[in-house]
Amino acid sequence: xxxxxxxxxxxxxxxxxxxxxxxxxxxxxxxxxxxxxxxxxxxxxxxxxxxxxxxxxxxxxxxxxxxxxxxxxxxxxxxxxxxxxxxxxxxxxxxxxxxxxxxxxxxxxxxxxxxxxxxxxxxxxxxxxxxxxxxxxxxxxxxxxxxxxxxxxxxxxxxxxxxxxxxxxxxxxxxxxxxxxxxxxxxxxxxxxxxxxxxxxxxxxxxxxxxxxxxxxxxxxxxxxx
Amino acid sequence: xxxxxxxxxxxxxxxxxxxxxxxxxxxxxxxxxxxxxxxxxxxxxxxxxxxxxxxxxxxxxxxxxxxxxxxxxxxxxxxxxxxxxxxxxxxxxxxxxxxxxxxxxxxxxxxxxxxxxxxxxxxxxxxxxxxxxxxxxxxxxxxxxxxxxxxxxxxxxxxxxxxxxxxxxxxxxxxxxxxxxxxxxxxxxxxxxxxxxxxxxxxxxxxxxxxxxxxxxxxxxxxxxx
DNA sequence: GCAAAAGTGTTGTGTCTACACCCATGT
DNA sequence: ACATGGGTGTAGACACAACACTTTTGC
Numbered sequence: 478x479x480x481x482x483x484x485x486x487x488x489x490x491x492x493x494x495x496x497x498x499x500x501x502x503x504x505x506x507x508x509x510x511x512x513x514x515x516x517x518x519x520x521x522x523x524x525x526x527x528x529x530x531x532x533x534x535x536x537x538x539x540x541x542x543x544x545x546x547x548x549x550x551x552x553x554x555x556x557x558x559x560x561x562x563x564x565x566x567x568x569x570x571x572x573x574x575x576x577x578x579x580x581x582x583x584x585x586x587x588x589x590x591x592x593x594x595x596x597x598x599x600x601x602x603x604x605x606x607x608x609x610x611x612x613x614x615x616x617x618x619x620x621x622x623x624x625x626x627x628x629x630x631x632x633x634x635x636x637x638x639x640x641x642x643x644x645x646x647x648x649x650x651x652x653x654x655x656x657x658x659x660x661x662x663x664x665x666x667x668x669x670x671x672x673x674x675x676x677x678x679x680x681x682x683x684x685x686x687x688x689x690x691x692x693x694x695x696x697x698x699x700x701x702x703x
Numbered sequence: 704x705x706x707x708x709x710x711x712x713x714x715x716x717x718x719x720x721x722x723x724x725x726x727x728x729x730x731x732x733x734x735x736x737x738x739x740x741x742x743x744x745x746x747x748x749x750x751x752x753x754x755x756x757x758x759x760x761x762x763x764x765x766x767x768x769x770x771x772x773x774x775x776x777x778x779x780x781x782x783x784x785x786x787x788x789x790x791x792x793x794x795x796x797x798x799x800x801x802x803x804x805x806x807x808x809x810x811x812x813x814x815x816x817x818x819x820x821x822x823x824x825x826x827x828x829x830x831x832x833x834x835x836x837x838x839x840x841x842x843x844x845x846x847x848x849x850x851x852x853x854x855x856x857x858x859x860x861x862x863x864x865x866x867x868x869x870x871x872x873x874x875x876x877x878x879x880x881x882x883x884x885x886x887x888x889x890x891x892x893x894x895x896x897x898x899x900x901x902x903x904x905x906x907x908x909x910x911x912x913x914x915x916x917x918x919x920x921x922x923x924x925x926x927x928x929x
Numbered sequence: 930g931c932a933a934a935a936g937t938g939t940t941g942t943g944t945c946t947a948c949a950c951c952c953a954t955g956t
Numbered sequence: 957a958c959a960t961g962g963g964t965g966t967a968g969a970c971a972c973a974a975c976a977c978t979t980t981t982g983c
Contacts, residue, residue, distance in 0.1 A: 481710070523708075524788075526780050527778060553753060554751070630935080649974085651936080652971095656972095671983090672933055672982070673981050675936075874947085875946060875947085896960095898960055900955075900959085900960040901952060902962080904963085932981105936978080940976100942972085942974105944969105946968090949966085956958090
């Protein structure tokens with residue numbers, strides 16, 4: 478066993494596709510765990526940061542330009558990998574619905590609630606990524622990372638339903654996000670389809686950088702006062 | 704430069720001491736950064752997990768039994784350290800107020816709002832640890848990790864004030880934590896001091912394991928319904 | 930006119946802060 | 957009695973879910 482561990486970075490890349498939250502995974506051709514699916518990633522090179530590393534490895538799978546958000550999840554020592562001693566840092570990456578990145582033949586999108594057999598602890602890592610996404614959808618503007626640049630409220634609703642895994646009321650979605658100043662109307666409207674219906678107003682996220690919009694700041698006095 | 708990085712673990716150990724939130728730091732005797740203060744920690748050994756590693760290194764500074772909470776913060780590649788290539792994983796550790804761990808001569812507690820010159824990026828790491836603590840005090844029962852086993856509401860209040868850095872109303876603190884089922888009365892009372900005053904009821908945290916007590920779960924329907 | 934889809938008005942509920950007031954003790 | 961510190965009652969602000977209702981379109 479070498480004196481220093483091999484450090485690798487992996488990513489849970491999530492996107493809402495066909496109204497389901499899906500994760501990008503890659504099928505191992507070689508041992509160990511041949512045939513099983515794993516998260517994309519690879520080893521850390523000298524002189525690069527962890528974020529540079531995961532972006533470099535993902536570039537082989539997805540166009541990095543298409544990642545609308547990337548944040549670190551957790552680092553752990555991988556137990557089972559026999560000869561080499563491995564430390565890996567997991568990231569969460571998000572891709573907005575209007576993009577359909579070209580991916581290599583050995584990779585595939587799988588719904589996070591119907592995963593194939595996974596290698597190592599990747600199942601746990603995916604779950605952690607999904608939990609993080611779900612939590613941040615509630616108290617930040619992270620929706621921008623899943624949604625296209627412009628959308629109607631009901632389009633945004635299907636994204637939230639897929640990501641959160643429960644029903645979401647379009648009425649309340651619109652009101653919450655407008656009240657918090659997360660969405661703004663573009664002024665344009667989407668013309669109705671052949672079935673008719675009132676034309677829908679188009680919205681966009683006011684900013685496309687992560688911001689906390691619901692300070693769960695209990696116990697804080699409201700009038701100034703440090 | 705070796706082919707693999709050296710992996711080290713460090714910890715932001717926080718405790719409320721003398722009504723201020725303080726962090727345990729250690730003064731470097733050797734270059735690089737001799738004389739500056741750094742976070743305790745050390746290199747990862749083969750066969751141990753990251754959590755085992757940081758607990759082992761901390762054992763030299765603080766009795767590990769006294770850590771009431773330990774969670775991972777962030778991993779990053781340390782830039783400046785000249786010859787060796789370093790990756791380090793930071794943890795947040797908490798010590799309850801009723802303990803006063805014996806610490807070696809080269810370590811000291813420093814208030815997080817009045818820090819001495821720090822080596823590397825340790826200032827940023829400490830800030831991140833404090834932010835995490837402050838956020839979790841709002842929506843979890845993490846107060847158990849700072850508070851002694853039993854306490855009056857006003858004692859708990861001073862802990863929260865020190866940790867959060869802003870005024871906290873004893874009235875509201877009691878009500879919020881009781882409503883959420885975080886605290887429970889022990890049934891005992893604390894006799895008043897020589898100045899008199901009504902005797903205070905004693906409370907304890909109902910559980911001393913981390914639990915989310917305020918689901919910021921906006922947009923979730925209240926009647927069942929997946 | 931009628932169906933379809935979007936959007937608004939309104940009500941009820943719960944959680945929170947703030948502040949007035951009451952309670953139990955020592956001197 | 958009165959000072960000291962602990963605890964409760966209550967009102968107002970706000971955010972939210974739910975649901976009825978109205979608006980705007982196609983056929």
